[in-house]
Amino acid sequence: MAKPIKGTWAVLCALLAAALAAAPARCGFFPDNAFTDEARGLTGAQFLKVPPSARFSALGGAGLALRGPDAFFLNPAGAAALPARNRAVSASYEALLEGASRTGLVFSNSTASGVLSAGLLYHGASPGEQLDGAGTGSGSEVQAYDLAAGAGWARAFRAFDFGLNLKYVKSALAGESGATAALDAGFIFKDPSSNTELALAVRNFGPPLKLGSEKDPLPFELGGGLRWKYAPRFNIFMEGRLPSDHAPYLAFAGEYSIPYASASGLFLRGGMNFKNYDDHGFMGAFTGGFGLRFGGFALDYAFAPYGELGAAHRMTAGLAWGGAPSDAKKSSAAPAGRGALLAVGAFSAGSGVTETEASVVRNLAESELLKTGRYRLVERSKLDFILAEKKLAYAGLSEGEAASRLARLSGADLALLGNVSRNKSGYLITARIVDAASGEILVSGSAAAPEDYLFRDAARRLAAELSAH
Structure with a gap:
């Protein structure tokens, strides 16, 4: 501990x-x-x-x-x-x-x-009932x-x-x-x-x-x-x-x-x-x-x-x-039930974070989400092939639109996009799950990791939060 x-x-x-x-x-x-x-x-x-x-x-x-x-x-x-x-x-x-x-x-x-x-x-x-001196009830x-x-x-x-x-x-x-x-x-x-x-x-x-x-x-x-x-x-x-x-x-x-x-x-x-x-x-x-x-x-x-x-x-x-209201509460929809097909997209690297670190967090989050049993995941080889083949560019798209397009191209019901940033307190990992059909953000979550060796613990907590709704 x-x-x-x-x-x-x-x-x-x-x-x-x-x-x-x-x-x-x-x-x-x-x-x-x-x-x-x-x-x-x-x-x-x-x-x-x-x-x-x-x-x-x-x-x-x-x-x-x-x-x-x-x-x-x-x-x-x-x-x-x-x-x-x-x-x-x-x-x-x-x-x-x-x-x-x-x-x-x-x-x-x-x-x-x-x-x-x-x-x-x-x-x-x-x-x-109040008692008198003889132990008899007085009625009051x-x-x-x-x-x-x-x-x-x-x-x-x-x-x-x-x-x-x-x-x-x-x-x-x-x-x-x-x-x-x-x-x-x-x-x-x-x-x-x-x-x-x-x-x-x-x-x-x-x-x-x-x-x-x-x-x-x-x-x-x-x-x-x-x-x-x-x-x-x-x-x-x-x-x-x-x-x-x-x-x-x-x-x-x-x-x-x-x-x-x-x-x-x-x-x-x-x-x-x-x-x-x-x-x-x-x-x-x-x-x-x-x-x-x-x-x-x-x-x-x-x-x-x-x-x-x-x-x-x-x-x-x-x-x-x-x-x-949070992004999760703004949506009237809820994530699809157990077994929904989820495409986990690349995690963006924020200030103070390398692309390698963001990729490591993405891999850990994908692994922990699979362990929850809540989602089926799009095979990485298939997803990477689609990204390379279609040359999907996120520039100019909102996060919801990008995730929605990613889910549709990969045949998934939902898509997840994340971000890893760093400040003086450590790393902060945020992620959102988006519905493929509507582009609505269904649920969001975050987890902190004071050091990079705690990425797995943070990914486990993030996956639990995203799967609990």
């Missing part, structure tokens, strides 16, 4: 160790015997422990490296991926145990200085609710994404209420040369919540995790959590995508949470769910069993809009 990743792991381990060492000097921020099972039940505002998102719930609570507005209450850095001048909203509803429910709302707006977000989480418990209802409202900022940097939230937390029970403030912060570390991403998040860090005569610490949690892009359509999540009111635990999950059109598809999810295994037994450890994407609209569902207590159902709907 690349050196930046190794260094990141060292940072994660150091921060985890620092958090453990700081536990005894908690100054009221942590419960007695913090970070052990002896601290169970000693924190307040329990509604903050599980983020209001069906996507994360279906993954067993994992997903620190995932992006989207619903990441607001799990890892604020996940909001940084919202494209410029775009907006997104996410709404969640959860039917919990004993008639309780939770509702979550998040709105994100991408600006020149970063992504600004606002979030609201409301937890309502079913009313109980006892109302209970919890509320968290906050604002956050997130931004994408070259090596990582960062996010920070500040929230107001309030709890009310039987006429008594209390409030406090809490901070969430997170990182998602990116390495273009690797198929993994690392994430780190701190949640619910703040002063204790006082409700009546009781003062309880917030359910602080430190989490670190790995997102492994095992295959173009399959992600594996491996995460560790360090909650202040429980012993450290692990969570593992997987997400498989089945695309059926540009920016649309079905997502199948499953996870195992070892904390739930300790609390609810074997069957309580597993969660599952699915997600649907229709362009900017998303709908997610999760089923989370709690052993003998029953099960929780969660639904999340999201919508993203605005900004300048």
Whole structure:
């Protein structure tokens, strides 16, 4: 694995160790015997422990490296991926145990200085009956609710994404209420040369919540995790959590995508949470769910069993809009299905790139596209013969027209043209797939390679992106 990743792991381990060492000097921020099972039940505002998102719930609570507005209450850095001048909203509803429910709302707006977000989480418990001194019901209802409202900022940097939230937390029970403030912060570390991403998040860090005569610490949690892009359509999540009111635990999950059109598809999810295994037994450890994407609209569902207590159902709907549409979204068509015949044309050499380097990238991209199984490729000998025979010149033609003509001359359904450029950060490879009949750009993609020896990794990621739509 690349050196930046190794260094990141060292940072994660150091921060985890620092958090453990700081536990005894908690100054009221942590419960007695913090970070052990002896601290169970000693924190307040329990509604903050599980983020209001069906996507994360279906993954067993994992997903620190995932992006989207619903990441607001799990890892604020996940909001940084919202494209410029775009907006997104996410709404969640959860039917919990004993008639309780939770509702979550998040709105994100991408600006020149970063992504600004606002979030609201409301937890309502079913009313109980007030008892008198003899333990007899008085007939009057006892109302209970919890509320968290906050604002956050997130931004994408070259090596990582960062996010920070500040929230107001309030709890009310039987006429008594209390409030406090809490901070969430997170990182998602990116390495273009690797198929993994690392994430780190701190949640619910703040002063204790006082409700009546009781003062309880917030359910602080430190989490670190790995997102492994095992295959173009399959992600594996491996995460560790360090909650202040429980012993450290692990969570593992997987997400498989089945695309059926540009920016649309079905997502199948499953996870195992070892904390739930300790609390609810074997069957309580597993969660599952699915997600649907229709362009900017998303709908997610999760089923989370709690052993003998029953099960929780969660639904999340999201919508993203605005900004300048990408070339892929401008086209109403989608790439032809599996088996479409694709002609891979020459990659142009941009500033600082030799023709030899561009040719190497073309060969690697062609090889990786073939491995995906999404396309059949025009034989290079046939393609080169046609190019030489027809003396096809791209001068004066737009890229779409040139690719369309290339596809028609070679008898292909689609054509791919690419470019390799270089700047101070390394190489940037871009490519577009064009429909032979219409000349429309159906999908585009890009991949970075800090050095030329990483061309194969970049070509693999580029091929995965071009085949995922």
